[in-house]
Structure formats: C-alpha cells, structure tokens
Amino acid sequence: DIPCWSLAALLDVLESEIDGENGETYKLNIEKDGTWWDIWYSEEYDEENPIETTSSEELIDVCVNMILKLKERNLI
Numbered sequence: 001d002i003p004c005w006s007l008a009a010l011l012d013v014l015e016s017e018i019d020g021e022n023g024e025t026y027k028l029n030i031e032k033d034g035t036w037w038d039i040w041y042s043e044e045y046d047e048e049n050p051i052e053t054t055s056s057e058e059l060i061d062v063c064v065n066m067i068l069k070l071k072e073r074n075l076i
Contacts, residue, residue, distance in 0.1 A: 010063040014039070018075050026051055037062045041070075051075075 026041035040053035054065040
C-alpha cells in the first residue's frame with residue numbers, strides 16, 4: 001500500500017484561523033478566480049496584507065503549497 005492524501009484530508013490540515021508570530025489572528029480564505037484557485041491567510045480587518053498566499057489551477061496543489069509554507073514558518 002502507498003499512503004496518500006485526499007483533498008478533504010489536506011483541507012482539514014488548514015485551520016480556519018491561525019495565530020501569527022506576534023499574536024494576531026489570521027483567517028483562511030479560499031477563492032476560485034476563473035481557472036485559478038487562491039488560498040491565503042489574512043487578518044480580518046487587513047485583507048490587503050496576507051501572511052501567506054499561494055495560487056494554482058489545481059486546488060490540491062494550493063493546499064499542499066500552503067501547508068508547506070505554514071510548516072516552514074512553524075504556524076502549523
């Protein structure tokens with residue numbers, strides 16, 4: 001058997017809110033713009049300055065990329 005992840009399992013890893021490095025709270029945003037998926041975390045009142053963002057044509061790719069970025073910053 002080869003272990004694998006489902007899209008649902010990857011989305012479960014992405015918390016709806018995470019705490020930033022300085023105590024701020026960031027909310028998960030997922031949006032499809034045409035053929036591109038975007039995922040980003042931003043403060044509720046400062047959506048112009050997300051802490052992390054990633055885009056791809058495949059939702060599974062943006063999930064994996066976001067998980068890797070958050071892991072690098074020790075946010076998950």
